[in-house]
Every structure is written in structure tokens, then in C-alpha cells.
Amino acid sequence: MVDRKRVNVERDRLSSLPDNLIHKILSFASTKLAVETSVLSSRWRYIWTSMPCLNFSTKDFHTLPKFSTFVKRVLLGRNNQIEVASVELTFRGKVSQPFVGRILNYVLSHNVPQLSITFLPGKKIEFPLSRISSRSLKHLTMTGYAYKQSITTTPDWEMPALETLYIHCLTLYEGDNTDERISLFSNCASLKNLTIKKCVMGGGLYSFNICHPGLTSLTLEDGFTGVNVDTPQLKKLTIKQWEGVHLISAPNLSSLHYKDLSYIADEDDDYDDLLQLSTDLLHLEKANICIECVIKEKAAAHKIVCLLQQLQSVKFLTLNLEIVKLLSSYMELISHHPSPFANLKSLKIYPVNVTRPKVTMSNEVKNYLLGSSPDATLTMVSHEEISAVMNVASAQNLMRELQVLLDQWKEYCETNIAPVKQDKAPMKSRFHERMTYWENLNEPFHKGYENTRDITSLLQNIEEVLEKVPRSHRAKFQSRFSGLRAEAETIMDDMIDRVMIQCDKRPRFSNILFR
Numbered sequence: 001m002v003d004r005k006r007v008n009v010e011r012d013r014l015s016s017l018p019d020n021l022i023h024k025i026l027s028f029a030s031t032k033l034a035v036e037t038s039v040l041s042s043r044w045r046y047i048w049t050s051m052p053c054l055n056f057s058t059k060d061f062h063t064l065p066k067f068s069t070f071v072k073r074v075l076l077g078r079n080n081q082i083e084v085a086s087v088e089l090t091f092r093g094k095v096s097q098p099f100v101g102r103i104l105n106y107v108l109s110h111n112v113p114q115l116s117i118t119f120l121p122g123k124k125i126e127f128p129l130s131r132i133s134s135r136s137l138k139h140l141t142m143t144g145y146a147y148k149q150s151i152t153t154t155p156d157w158e159m160p161a162l163e164t165l166y167i168h169c170l171t172l173y174e175g176d177n178t179d180e181r182i183s184l185f186s187n188c189a190s191l192k193n194l195t196i197k198k199c200v201m202g203g204g205l206y207s208f209n210i211c212h213p214g215l216t217s218l219t220l221e222d223g224f225t226g227v228n229v230d231t232p233q234l235k236k237l238t239i240k241q242w243e244g245v246h247l248i249s250a251p252n253l254s255s256l257h258y259k260d261l262s263y264i265a266d267e268d269d270d271y272d273d274l275l276q277l278s279t280d281l282l283h284l285e286k287a288n289i290c291i292e293c294v295i296k297e298k299a300a301a302h303k304i305v306c307l308l309q310q311l312q313s314v315k316f317l318t319l320n321l322e323i324v325k326l327l328s329s330y331m332e333l334i335s336h337h338p339s340p341f342a343n344l345k346s347l348k349i350y351p352v353n354v355t356r357p358k359v360t361m362s363n364e365v366k367n368y369l370l371g372s373s374p375d376a377t378l379t380m381v382s383h384e385e386i387s388a389v390m391n392v393a394s395a396q397n398l399m400r401e402l403q404v405l406l407d408q409w410k411e412y413c414e415t416n417i418a419p420v421k422q423d424k425a426p427m428k429s430r431f432h433e434r435m436t437y438w439e440n441l442n443e444p445f446h447k448g449y450e451n452t453r454d455i456t457s458l459l460q461n462i463e464e465v466l467e468k469v470p471r472s473h474r475a476k477f478q479s480r481f482s483g484l485r486a487e488a489e490t491i492m493d494d495m496i497d498r499v500m501i502q503c504d505k506r507p508r509f510s511n512i513l514f515r
Contacts, residue, residue: 015043019050027053031074032060048074050082056103057090058120059411067091068099075106086114086139095127104132111136113161118143133158138190144169164193171202185212195219207244239275249278256281256311259290261352274303280310287311288318292352293326301330305337312340317369321351325359327368335364339371350381354390358383391468395477398465402458402484406491409451413495455488 014022026034026047034048054074061067078084087107091100107115115137119127132140138161165188172184185191194215200223201208207226210218215231219238226244229237234250240259258275274291289307293300304323311317327334341347347369349361361380370376462484466477 015041019047022047023051023053026051027055030055030057030060032057032070035070035074046079049077049079051078052082052085053088054084054086055088055090056099057088058092059090064093064097064099068097068102071099071102075102080110084110084112086116087112088116088118090118090120092120107137108132108134113137114139116141116143119145121145134161135159136161138162139164141166142168142170158187160187160189162188163190165191166195166197167199168195168197170199172199172208173202184208185210185215188212189214191215193217195221196223197221199223199225201225247276247278251279251281252283253281254283254285256284256286257288259288261290261292274300275307277307277310280312282313284311284314286316287314289323290318290320290352292320292322297326298330298333301326301333305333309337309340313343314341315343316346316348317341317344318348318350319369321349321359322353324349324361324365327365328359328362331362331364334368337368339368339373341369341376342372344370344373344376346377346379348379348381351383351386354383354387387468388470391465392470392473395462395465395469395473398458398462399477399480399484402455402462402488405451405454405458406484406487409455409495410491413491452492455492459485459488 014025017025026037031048031051031054034051037044038046038048056067056071056074058064058067061070084107087103089100089103091097106112113136115132117127119142127142135158137159140159140162143166165185185194191212192215194210194212194217196219198221207228209228209230211228211230213232215234217236218229218231218234219240220227220242221238221240223242223244227242228247230249232249232251234253236255237248237250237253238257240257241261260274289311291300291304304326351359366378370378462481466474466481469477
């Protein structure tokens, strides 16, 4: 006879796992899903109450009041004997919403070390960072959307325990402080890792200072504001596509990654936007320099030579081929200079723009780069190799962009054009209601057209890129692409069904409407 109880236990291996492993698995999902597992069995009933990672998102609810009620019940029902390791909040709406204050108060009162806040697309909002000033917070991430959100950061807020700070797509305010020695992050005494992406300064300010004695890693990406960096302990510095003054004082820097592909100047440009170092980098191990210049190339070449002279201790150097071409065009700038790289072990050169003609490195430039380190390894990456890598990356990015668009469109359909029950009342008695239906459906139709156009364009772009992807990667991408295309068709069909149910009509051409 078969032991059914034994069979069921063997089948439900997940329930037999210890709580910490179940918590780890559920940490990759939302808290809403974790709570929903309580209906599975008595084993799962209270698992969610001891979750060390909380992940709240308004995307999981149709209305903010329902979300607020859920947050309140979760926080009240938690087993507070179990410490919370991290809290993630993803929301759309006003910062004054009760659930925002409730979550932040919980984080501060329970000494949660890690907090992540993501603002979904919506109206411009003000989020003073003073709301989350904390003496226990160690890791803070704040992500906005297309510069529409802002946080107010002033030198008087304190986060003495903060070690990692990541801010993305936000507007920063430095307050009324006039002391140039005080920067935005002066009161974060323990700060080690700082990342600023796609951020701008508000209040009419055009530059800010990062002066910190303990900062070891700094990343600046896609910015339009001048920045001065004074960080004596900085080890790793990354600057990518940041338009502004880069006056760097980091004498102990060991890794530098600098990328500027929009270096287009007019006739009056004095080239102050190019990276400037206030001292030689005597402890530099790795450097990746990528610069492409268009106008007044000789002045740019002069700045590049000055920059290379300051990297004399580097051991592993990577340059883009366009720099080599620029140096070859102005040999007089390096003809009287010996090679500055006496400790060089490896030199890698690659092209940024694979559509431009191939460039060979002249002997003069080769001697300038390798003359003081004849045993260094030289690697010349071909246009074909870079093109293959770029196509793979492009396919990944386009598919990721398509997935985000599909998720947003699906959420919009479920939130704004949910099916409604049809009324059996006579048509004449519902005339005003019918007119209101059509007025309300005007926006979904326009959004449907725009989203379908964008989705179709992305699908076509992905198809074109997949033809250029190396065969070794193509099968994997093709499988994922087929899944995305099927998902897009399903979402469009669902949207049509929802609209037609609300209209109480189903024209025969409905399936053609968005194709």
C-alpha cells in the first residue's frame, strides 16, 4: 500500500526547508506575495511574519488606500523579535501619503540598516532627505524617474553610519550654505561608496563639491553639473558622460575609469570640461580612458597629453582608438616627451565607433605609449570584436526596454481600463453614461496607439540587431524574443477586450485596431 503522507512530504520539499532558506527565496519576491503564501498550509501561515526583507510596491495594488492598509497590517503583524535587514519601497503618489511615513518611521525606529526608495513615474514631488535622517542606516538607495522627482539635501542632515549612498534621476538642493568647504555629504562621516547618476542641481546652482576624508569609491554618470572632488582616501573613481568641470584631488587613487563621448566644442571652448587632476596619481594601478573629440582637436589633444602625463604610475592602461588617432595627427605634442609609463604591464586599445575607418598606430605613438615599458603586453581589439560585443549588449538593452514597456502597459490596462459589469438598462436611459464612456476611453485609445507604435518599433529594432548577433548567442536571444513578442500580442489583445467591454461594443475590426 502506498504511503500517501510520505508521498506528499516528498513532493513538498520546499516546505521542508528551514525558515532562513525560505526567507531567502521569498526575499526575491514582493512582501504581498510572501503574505499570500500563508494560505498554502499551516507550515506557511506565519512565515511572512519573520521575513527579514520587506519589499512594498504600489504596483501590486489597484489603489493607494488598499496599499496603505496592507502596509499597516504587515508592520503591525510582524514578529518584531526578528530584525529587519532591508526595506524596499516602490511607489507612485505624494510623499505625504500615510504609508510613506509609516514605513520610514518603522525603518528609523527599528534600526533597519538598508533602505531603498524608488519613485514611479508621476508628478514632480519634493522628498526632503531630512525625513530619513538616521544614526543607524548604512545603505541608502533613492531612484527617481526622468528628473521629475527631487530630494532636498542640505548640509545639516546627519547619517553618521551611512556607508553606501546611491542616487539616480533626482534633483539635488544644497540649501543656503555658502561655505565652499562643506559639501552635500559632509555629515555622512562613515560614507565609503557614493554613486550619482542622471542627477542635476536645483535652486539655480551649477556646481557642487564632494569633499569627504573617508570616501573610497565614487561614480558619476550622465550629469550636467560641475563637480569638484577632494577625497584624500579615494581608491576608485568612475566618471561617464558627466558634462561639467572635473577638478579631482585624489592622491591615493588606484583605479580610474573616465569616459566622454560627447566632447563637442565651439570655437571659444577652452576645454575646461575635460578631466583635470590637481596632482599626479602616483598609486594608480588601472586606468580606462575613453575620449572622442570633434572640434578644435589640437587643443583637445594637448589636454589629453597632459592627462596621460599624470597617469605615469599606471600598470594596466586602456585607451580608445580615437585617442591614438588624435595623437597621430598631432605628433608635435608628444615628440619632445619621453614615454610617461615606466610601470606599464598591459596596454589595451579598442575602437569606440566601429563605423569609422580602421586606424593603425604609428611607430611614434607606439614608442610614446610603450617606450618606457618595452615588456608590456599590447592588445589591439578589432572592429569586428567590438561590433559583436555591441550587438549583444544592444540586444540585451532593447529586450530589457521592451519588457519594462510591456510591464508598464499591462499595469496601465489593469489600473485604468479594468472590465466593468454590463448594465441591462435601456440605451436611452444611459445616453449620458455612454457619452462619458467614450470621453473616458479617448485617453486609452491614444495611449494604446502610442504604446503599440513604440512596442512595434522595438520589436523591429530587436529583429534587426539579432541578425548581427554572433551565432553563439543568437539562439538564446531568439527564444527570449519570441516570448516577448507573444507577451506583447497577449497584452494588446487583453487591452482591446477591456476597452470593448467598457464600450459594450465589439467591432469586427477590433483585432486590427492596434496591429
